[in-house]
Amino acid sequence: MEAYHGHGKEKESQDLPRVLLFKPPPDFHLFGDECFSSNKFKFLKAWESPLPLDQFLKTHAQSVEAILSSGGAPVTAETLRLMPAVRLVMTTSAGLNHVDIAECRRRGITVANAGNVFSEDVADLAVGLLIDLLRNISASDRFVKQWLRPRQAAEGDCYSLGIGSKLGGKRVGIVGLGSIGSLVAKRLDAFGCSISYNSRTKKPSVSYPFYSNVCELAANCDILIICCGLTAETHHMINKQVLSALGKEGVVINIGRGPIIDEQELVRCLVQGEIKGAGLDVFENEPDVPKELLALDNVVLSPHCAVFTWETFKDRQKLVVENLEAFFSNKPLLTKIVDND
């Protein structure tokens, strides 16, 4: 067998079904190589071969039935063409824009994602960014740490820093009341906020007011929180009109995807004071962030790390392993998007 399967492996492992990995998941670096391991399958590690990918797949992956895509490694129609035995594409993300879903459907391939394993962390960060923004937490921490000199207490400079804004009683508009949006709503409800939402369809079991139009939602809230996925429909959905409807006292929090907001327009509104502030974990051209934002105290900037907690990575590893084991045992998967069984 090929050298990259490793010397000294047990004979039994050669009979284990294989799962293709295009590139090493960040988990390997953080938790060690064994974090996704199982006695029910083994990994075929494409990056360990000197061959270019398509040749590698033609030579070694013809009987591989499952792909694990991590770090957004794309699963294209071309890749699938080179792997005729694939029946499962498993991704470690919740988002699926890097997987050619249509091609998977055509080929009868099941697609599974990481489900709701991240939702709590993302919701927590949305709330954290919002409180930080309204109460100037990052700005004040910067102030204290940069200026270790006695405060000009005589001038009562608590208000020279820019006094904060109360969260309770504010109207929160959630764009996308899915798994993440619902958790955000539950949290902010406890802070005394009133919740309303916009979604593709109204949710019958939800009592929060529904707005079929995101512009109308923005006009009726003080805080707009973007919790939806990025699709052709949601691209630049938060545009000049929506930001204008949100208004001078309004703030926006984005923990979805950068391109959902017209970033240039957002920057203009912030710089010109047409909205009050923003908390952003995502941007249109990560890791580039518009330089105008770097100078503003009324924004909180986060490097797309809403899911970067130890606990969630561990939960996700468990979920991935359980899904792959279920697949190879012909049992139902825990999370599925496209079911072609």
Place this chain on the structure above:
Amino acid sequence: MDNNMDNNSNNIIVLMVCPVSNYLEQEIEKSFKVFKLWHFEDKEQFINTHKDSIQAVVGSAAAGADAELIESLPKLEIVATCSVGLDKIDLARCKEKGIRVANTPDVLTDDVADLAIGLILAVLRRICESDRYVRSGEWKKGEFKMTTKFTGKSVGILGMGRIGTVIAKRAEAFDCIIGYNSRTEKPNLNYKYYPNLIDLASNCQILVVACSLTEETQHIVNRQVINALGPKGVLINIGRGLLVDEHELVSALLQGRLGGAGLDVFEHEPDVPEELIGLENVVLLPHVASATVETRKAMADLVVGNLQAHFGKKPLLTPVV
């Protein structure tokens, strides 16, 4: 605002002992004559000159009325503090002399609780640090580090009063497990009561200091409590700096015996221990837990309302003594 006072009201002299806000000053000046102690270089001389005319003192968390001040103002009738904390006021002496005391409870409870949760998230999820990571251009070089999840964690609350109760309710929305320590166990609470603070600290990951500062509670969060909280533990203080042994806190953070801290208050404000400045696992705020436009106005209105009530011979709105 109730201006139902007799014509001599503008002659009543109020001494503000520290700056609070322009709004408060303006509102007090509408009905009273105001002296601002911080405008006078020789404070002793000022007091000597005006001691027989000052009938009210207005303070805040920064300064109040200690024994010395109270003794030097024979005409003092009321101390109104723009804070809920009373640690800067010699309550016993006020009681003794029949001086009324009023504070500003309830109106700031939500904001203080919000900031406590904000600090927890800022520390656990490294929000301030990650904001710096973006602003400094570090993100272009690589991904940010791993952080710690908040949902589902165990939160211990020291002091289950007005503020502690509201903090607990917010933490519940994050599915946190709540425990608390208080002078007495509170009936009808669904949270686990720990009669011993060290036990609470041993059994929670995040300890929130939300009790009032009294002679008994000075340095209640000491070395043993901090060690019990441990290398993965986080201390949040939105109470008063003196509740925590700051020297022990600093050494625990420097030595890694405590995982992190979110602090809005310090022993000697506005001074902050220099050793904390470089620590990324610490978030430092300049005593802003009640600092929102809405709440500061409500607090100021309450101070003025109490003054007007007293001098209008009506019941105080929020009496303490």
